Amino acid sequence: MAATLLTHNYFPNFNAPRIVSLNPFEPPNPNQSHDAVTRPRFPKPNQLRLTHSNASKTLTERSNITLMDALYSFIDSGSIDDALYLFEEMNHSDTFSWNIVIKGLVQKGLFDEAISYFHRMEFGGIRPDKFTYPFVLKAFAGLLSLKEGEKVHAKLIKVGLDLDVYICNSIISMYMKVGCVESGENVFEEMSVRDLVSWNAMVSGYQLVGDGLSSLVCLREMVSVGIRPDSFSFISSFGACSVEGCGRNGKEIHCQVIRNGFEMDPRVETSLIDMYGKCRNVIYAERVFDMIVDKNMVAWNAMVAGYASNARFYESFSCVKKMQDVGKLMPDVITMINLLPACAQTGALLMVKSIHARSIRKGFLPHIVLETALVDSYRRCGKLKLAEHVFTRIKGKNLASLNAMIAAYVHNGWYSEALELFLDIWYNSVKVDAITFASILPAYAEVTSLSEGRQIHAVVTKLGLSSSNTIISNSIIYLYAKCGDLQTTRRCFDGMVCKDVVSWNTIIMAYAIHGFGRISIQLFHEMIENSIKPNKSTFVSLLSACSISGMVDEGWEYFNSMERDYGIDPGIEHFGCMLDLIGRTGNLDQAKHFIEEMPLVPTARIWGSLLSASRKTNDIELAEAASKHALSQEHDNTGCYILLSNMYAEAGRWEDVEKIKTLMIQEGIAKTMGCSAVEKDYKVHRFVDQDGSNAEVNMVNDVMDIIVKMTAEEEDVYARRITKLRRTDLTRKKPNVPENHSVRSAISFGLISTKLGSPVLVRKNIRICEDCHNFAKRISKISKREIVVGDSKVFHHFEDGNCSCGDYW
DNA sequence: ATAGGGTTAG
Numbered sequence: 001m002a003a004t005l006l007t008h009n010y011f012p013n014f015n016a017p018r019i020v021s022l023n024p025f026e027p028p029n030p031n032q033s034h035d036a037v038t039r040p041r042f043p044k045p046n047q048l049r050l051t052h053s054n055a056s057k058t059l060t061e062r063s064n065i066t067l068m069d070a071l072y073s074f075i076d077s078g079s080i081d082d083a084l085y086l087f088e089e090m091n092h093s094d095t096f097s098w099n100i101v102i103k104g105l106v107q108k109g110l111f112d113e114a115i116s117y118f119h120r121m122e123f124g125g126i127r128p129d130k131f132t133y134p135f136v137l138k139a140f141a142g143l144l145s146l147k148e149g150e151k152v153h154a155k156l157i158k159v160g161l162d163l164d165v166y167i168c169n170s171i172i173s174m175y176m177k178v179g180c181v182e183s184g185e186n187v188f189e190e191m192s193v194r195d196l197v198s199w200n201a202m203v204s205g206y207q208l209v210g211d212g213l214s215s216l217v218c219l220r221e222m223v224s225v226g227i228r229p230d231s232f233s234f235i236s237s238f239g240a241c242s243v244e245g246c247g248r249n250g251k252e253i254h255c256q257v258i259r260n261g262f263e264m265d266p267r268v269e270t271s272l273i274d275m276y277g278k279c280r281n282v283i284y285a286e287r288v289f290d291m292i293v294d295k296n297m298v299a300w301n302a303m304v305a306g307y308a309s310n311a312r313f314y315e316s317f318s319c320v321k322k323m324q325d326v327g328k329l330m331p332d333v334i335t336m337i338n339l340l341p342a343c344a345q346t347g348a349l350l351m352v353k354s355i356h357a358r359s360i361r362k363g364f365l366p367h368i369v370l371e372t373a374l375v376d377s378y379r380r381c382g383k384l385k386l387a388e389h390v391f392t393r394i395k396g397k398n399l400a401s402l403n404a405m406i407a408a409y410v411h412n413g414w415y416s417e418a419l420e421l422f423l424d425i426w427y428n429s430v431k432v433d434a435i436t437f438a439s440i441l442p443a444y445a446e447v448t449s450l451s452e453g454r455q456i457h458a459v460v461t462k463l464g465l466s467s468s469n470t471i472i473s474n475s476i477i478y479l480y481a482k483c484g485d486l487q488t489t490r491r492c493f494d495g496m497v498c499k500d501v502v503s504w505n506t507i508i509m510a511y512a513i514h515g516f517g518r519i520s521i522q523l524f525h526e527m528i529e530n531s532i533k534p535n536k537s538t539f540v541s542l543l544s545a546c547s548i549s550g551m552v553d554e555g556w557e558y559f560n561s562m563e564r565d566y567g568i569d570p571g572i573e574h575f576g577c578m579l580d581l582i583g584r585t586g587n588l589d590q591a592k593h594f595i596e597e598m599p600l601v602p603t604a605r606i607w608g609s610l611l612s613a614s615r616k617t618n619d620i621e622l623a624e625a626a627s628k629h630a631l632s633q634e635h636d637n638t639g640c641y642i643l644l645s646n647m648y649a650e651a652g653r654w655e656d657v658e659k660i661k662t663l664m665i666q667e668g669i670a671k672t673m674g675c676s677a678v679e680k681d682y683k684v685h686r687f688v689d690q691d692g693s694n695a696e697v698n699m700v701n702d703v704m705d706i707i708v709k710m711t712a713e714e715e716d717v718y719a720r721r722i723t724k725l726r727r728t729d730l731t732r733k734k735p736n737v738p739e740n741h742s743v744r745s746a747i748s749f750g751l752i753s754t755k756l757g758s759p760v761l762v763r764k765n766i767r768i769c770e771d772c773h774n775f776a777k778r779i780s781k782i783s784k785r786e787i788v789v790g791d792s793k794v795f796h797h798f799e800d801g802n803c804s805c806g807d808y809w
Numbered sequence: 810a811t812a813g814g815g816t817t818a819g
Contacts, residue, residue: 072810096810103811131811138812166812173813197813204813232814239815267815274816298816305816337817372818400819407819435819 075104095121095129102135111139115148130161134170141177149174150183169197176205199227204236212243219253229256231265238268238275247279266292270299277306295327301334308342316342333364337373344377352377356390368394372401379408399433407439415443434469441475448763448790450483451682467497474502481510484761484790501532509541514795515804517549524558534566536573543577547584548794550806555581572600576609583613584808588622604633604640611643616808623647638669639766676746676789677763680753687742687749743772743789751783759786759797767791767809777801 074083087101098121105114118136121128128136133156140149153171156162162171168191175184184205191198199222206215219229219237229237234257241250254272262268269292276285285306292299300323307316320339323329331339336355343351356374359365371394378387391397391405402425409418422440425432437460444456457476460466466476473496480489493499493507504527511520524542527534534542539562546555559578562568575598582591591613595602607630614622623644630640641664648656664671674689743764750760768776768791780787781801789796797804 099810129811134812164812169812195812200813230813235814265815270815272815296816301816334817340818369818374818376818398819403819433819439819 072100075100075107080104080108080110093126095126095132098126099129099131099135102132102139106135106139106142109142111142114139115143130164130167133161133167137170137174141174144178146175146178146180149178153187163192165191165193165195165198169195169201172198172201173205176201176208179209181205181209181211194227196222196227196230196233200230200232200236203233203240207236207240207243210243212240212246215240216244216246216249228260231262231268234260234262234268235271238271242275242278245279247276247281247284250275250279250281251284266294266296266299270296270302273299273302273306277302277309280310282306282310282312297329297332297334300327300329301332301338304335305338308338308340311345313342313346333359333362333367333370336364337370340373340377344380347381349381349383352381366393366395368396368398368401372404375401375404375408379404379411382412384408384412384414399431399436402430403433403435403439406436410439410443413446415446418443419447434465434472437463437465438469438471438475441472441479445475445479445482448483449677449679449684450480450485450761451679451684453479453483453485466492467495470496470498470500470503474500474506477503477506477510481506481513482790484763484788484795486510486514486516486795499530499532501527501535501538504530504532505535505537505541508538508545512541512545512548513793515548515797515806517545517551520545520549521551521554534568536568536571539566539568539570540573540577543574543581547577547581548805548809550584550808552581552585572603572606575600576603576605579606579609579613583609583616586613586617588613588617588619592622602629604630604637607633608640611640615643615647618647618650620647620651620653638672641669642671642766672766674742675765676742678746678750678753678761680749685746685749685753687745689740689742741769741772743768744775747776747779747787747789750787751779751785756785759788762787762789764789764791767793768796773803773807773809777803 074080083101083104087097090097098117102114102117102121105111105117114135118128118132118139121132133152136152137149140152149171153162153174156167156171161167168187172184172187175181175187184202188194188198188202199218203215203218203222206212206218216237219233219240222229222233234253237253238250241247241253250272257263257268257272269288272288273285276282276288285303289295289299289303289306300319304316304319304323307313307319316339320331320335323331323335336359340352340355343355352374359367359370359374364370371390374390375387378384378390387405387408391401391408394401402421406418406422409415409421418440422432422436422443425436437456441456441460444453447453457466457479460472460476465472467473473492477489477492477496480486480492489507489510493503493510496503504523508520508523508527511517511523520542524534524538527538539558542558543555546552546558555578559570559574562570562574575594579591579594582594591610595606595610598606607626611623611626611630614620614626627640627644631637641660645657645660648654648660676687678685678687743762746762746764747760750762754760768789773796776787776789776796776798778801779785780798784800787796787798789798791809794805794809796809
C-alpha cells in the first residue's frame with residue numbers, strides 16, 4: 001500500500017474528503033485548527049508512509065512550490081518528524097519554509113528546537129520576517145526566558161517591526177507569560193492601534209499571573225472602548241473569576257456570553273463548568289454541563305473535578321461511570337488526576353491504589369502530574385512509604401513534585417526527612433518557590449532551633465516572601481513562638497500587612513504557650529474589633545490560654561460563648577482544653593463528670609488530660625482508670641506509662657513501677673531520653689539526662705555545684721529533698737535522679753555562655769519535673785536572669801523566683 | 810501562510 005502511494009500517486013486528490021475516525025472512543029484531536037475541514041489538505045503522513053530510503057529522490061524532483069504544500073500539511077497534521085525530514089531535503093532559501101518549521105516546533109512545545117532552527121535561519125542569512133517573530137516570541141515565552149524575549153523585543157524596535165499590531169500582541173503575550181506584567185502593560189499602552197487580540201492578550205495575561213481582578217477590569221475596559229469580546233476573552237475572564245473565587249462576576253460574564261451568542265462554544269462551556277466548580281457553585285456547573293449536547297472528554301473531566309473539589313465525592317465517581325456508559329468515552333489520565341482528591345479526601349486508600357493500578361495498566365505512567373497527585377493522595381491516606389515509593393520513581397522531578405513530597409513529609413511529622421529533601425534541593429540550587437517555603441516552614445518550627453529559624457526567616461525575607469505571603473508570615477510567627485522568641489513573634493505579627501484568622505489564632509496561641517494568657521485574651525478581643533471572624537482553632541488557642549494561665553472563670557465563659565455568640569460547635573479539642581482547665585483546679589470529680597457528660601467519644605488525649613490532672617493530687621486510682629482508657633487506644637502512649645510509673649514511684653510502689661517497666665518492654669516502648677538544648681554561636685549544645693560525655697560538662701558541673709550550694713543555703717528544705725530522693729534512688733538503683741536531669745546542666749551552661757541581660761533559652765523534649773522546676777525558679781532569683789524553658793507543651797518563663805506557668809503544667 | 814484560547818498536580 002505504501003509503495004503504491006509513493007510510486008503511482010504520490011500526491012493524490014487534494015480535494016478528497018478528510019479521513020475522519022469512525023472510532024467513537026477516540027477523543028477529538030485538540031490540535032485541529034478550525035478551518036481544517038475547508039482547506040485542501042495534503043494526505044496525512046500515516047497514509048503517506050514517507051520512508052527515508054526512497055522518498056528523497058522523488059521529492060527533490062518535484063517543484064519547491066508543491067513541496068511547500070507538503071511541508072505545510074505535515075506541520076498542520078502534527079507530523080513534525082516527517083516535516084523536518086522533508087525540510088532538510090528541500091532547498092530552504094526562503095523565509096516561508098523556515099517559518100512553517102518553526103511554527104510546527106512551537107506548536108509541539110519543542111521550544112528549544114524552535115529557537116535553534118531560528119538561530120540556524122539567521123546564521124544562514126535568511127531574514128526573519130514579521131511572521132517569524134510571533135513564533136520566536138512564543139517559544140521564549142514557553143521557555144520563560146525573559147532575557148531572550150527582551151532581546152527579540154529590542155531587535156524588533158531596531159528593525160521597526162514593533163509597530164506591527166500582530167508583533168505587538170505577541171510581545172505583550174510573551175511578557176505576560178513570563179510574568180513581566182509591567183513590560184506587557186507598557187507595550188500595550190504605547191500601541192497606537194489596539195485590536196481585539198491586544199485586549200485578549202491583556203485579559204488572559206493578567207489571569208495567567210494570578211491577577212484575576214485586573215483581568216476582569218481589563219475586560220470591562222475593552223467593552224467600554226467599544227471592543228466586543230469574543231470567546232477567547234470570555235474563556236480568559238472565567239479563569240480570572242476562578243482565581244478570585246468570584247462566582248458572582250462569573251455569572252455576570254455568563255450572561256454576556258449568552259447575549260453575545262457564545263454559549264454553544266464547547267470551550268466556553270467547559271470554562272464555565274470549570275469556573276463554577278472552582279467558585280463552589282456545583283449546581284450551576286451541573287446546569288451548564290447538562291446543557292451540552294455533545295460532551296467531550298474535557299467537559300466530562302471538568303465536571304469530575306467540579307464534584308471532587310467540592311467534596312461531592314460520590315458524584316465525582318458516578319460522573320466517571322456516566323462518562324463511560326452515557327458518553328462512551330474512556331477515562332484518561334486527567335480523569336485519574338481529577339478523581340484522586342476524591343479518594344484521598346475520603347481516606348479511601350483502596351481507591352487510590354486502584355487508580356494507581358489502573359493507571360499502570362492503561363500506560364498512563366510515567367506522567368509527572370499524575371505521579372505528583374499520587375504522592376499527595378498517598379500522603380493524605382497517611383501512607384508515607386507509598387508516597388515515597390512513587391516519588392523516588394519519578395523521572396525528571398519538577399518543583400511541584402518536590403513540593404508535594406516535602407508537604408507529605410511535613411504533614412506526617414517526618415520533619416527530618418522533609419528538611420533533608422529541602423536542604424538537598426536548596427544546596428543544589430534548584431529553584432524553589434513560595435509553596436516550598438510554606439511547606440517546609442512548619443518543619444523548622446518543629447526543629448525549634450532559634451538560629452536555624454532565623455536563618456530560614458532571613459532567606460524568606462531576602463526572597464521578598466515574608467511580607468507578601470500571608471501563609472508564610474503565619475508560619476514564621478509560629479516558628480518564633482515555638483523557638484521561644486516571643487518578642488520576635490510579636491514583632492513579626494505586628495509587621496504583617498494582611499493578617500488573616502490564622503495569624504490571629506497563631507499569636508493567641510503563642511502567648512498561650514508562653515503562659516501569658518491575659519495577653520491572649522486581649523488579642524482575642526482585638527481580633528473581634530478588627531472584624532476577623534473566629535473559627536474552631538481560635539477557641540483552641542483561647543481556651544488553651546485560659547487553661548495554661550489558670551483563668552478558670554474566663555475559660556468557662558469563652559467555652560460557653562462559642563456556640564452562643566459565634567455559632568461554633570465545641571469539638572473534642574475544645575473539650576480537651578476544658579478538661580485541662582478543670583484539672584488544674586484539682587477538682588477531679590468535676591473532671592470525671594465532665595468526661596461523662598461530654599457529647600463526644602473521649603479520645604486518648606482526653607484520658608491523658610485526666611491522667612495529668614490526677615497526678616497533681618497523686619490520685620493513683622483515677623490515674624490507673626484514665627491510663628487504662630488511654631492505653632486501649634491506638635496512640636503514642638509513652639507519656640502515659642511514664643506518668644503512671646512516676647506516680648507509683650512517688651507513692652513508693654516499686655513493684656508497680658517494675659510492672660510498668662516490663663509492660664513497656666513488652667510493648668516495645670522505650671522511655672524517651674530527656675534531652676535539653678541550648679544554642680550558642682549558631683551551635684546547638686545538647687545535654688542528656690545522666691550523661692557525662694558533653695565537652696562542657698566539667699565546667700557546667702562546677703557552675704552547678706556553686707548554684708546548688710547557693711540554692712541549698714537559701715532553702716534548706718530543698719537540700720533535704722535531694723538527700724531523700726538520692727537515698728531511695730541509690731537503694732533501688734533508680735537512675736531517675738532529678739539533680740542529674742539535663743535541664744539543669746543546660747541552664748547552667750546557658751547562664752555562663754550567654755550575654756548578661758538576655759534570657760537563657762533552654763529547649764527540652766519532655767516535660768520538666770517538679771524538682772527541676774523549683775531549681776529553675778531559684779536560679780532565676782539568684783542569678784537575676786530570665787530563664788525560659790520550653791518543654792514539649794509550654795514555655796516556662798522563670799523570673800525572680802516565679803514561673804509564668806503558675807506552677808501547674 | 811502570521812498573533813490571542815478550554816480540562817490536571819503543588
